[in-house]
Amino acid sequence: xxxxxxxxxxxxxxxxxxxxxxxxxxxRAEAGxxxxxxxxxxxxxxxxxxxxxxxxxxxxxxxxxVTMDYSPQRLNIHLDAEGKVERLACG
Numbered sequence: 001x002x003x004x005x006x007x008x009x010x011x012x013x014x015x016x017x018x019x020x021x022x023x024x025x026x027x028r029a030e031a032g033x034x035x036x037x038x039x040x041x042x043x044x045x046x047x048x049x050x051x052x053x054x055x056x057x058x059x060x061x062x063x064x065x066v067t068m069d070y071s072p073q074r075l076n077i078h079l080d081a082e083g084k085v086e087r088l089a090c091g
Contacts, residue, residue: 025073027054027090032075040083048075048088 032051038044045057054075060066061079070091080086 025053025055027072027075028052029075029088029090032088035077035085036087038085040077040079040085044085045077048077052088052090054090 029052031053032048035044035048035051040059045059048054049057052075055073056071056075058066058074058076059079060076061083062081066076072090074091076089076091078086078089
């Protein structure tokens with residue numbers, strides 16, 4: 001039984017990725033840092049997707065209710081009260 005448990009653990013580790021490995025379409029929010037301060041627009045969204053390699057985009061305005069589900073392919077663009085990019089985060 002111990003050998004089966006060890007074999008299962010090793011097989012799971014073999015499938016795991018390390019935090020430094022980049023997956024296709026996985027969001028990299030730090031790559032979009034230059035967009036902070038820009039007005040929300042279709043052009044800003046397209047540039048954010050291009051820079052961060054994210055596949056999906058979610059705009060979040062102050063007071064918006066958002067789901068807590070995590071998606072490594074999604075970029076969240078947090079806006080300030082004036083509709084300008086305040087910060088970017090993946091998830």
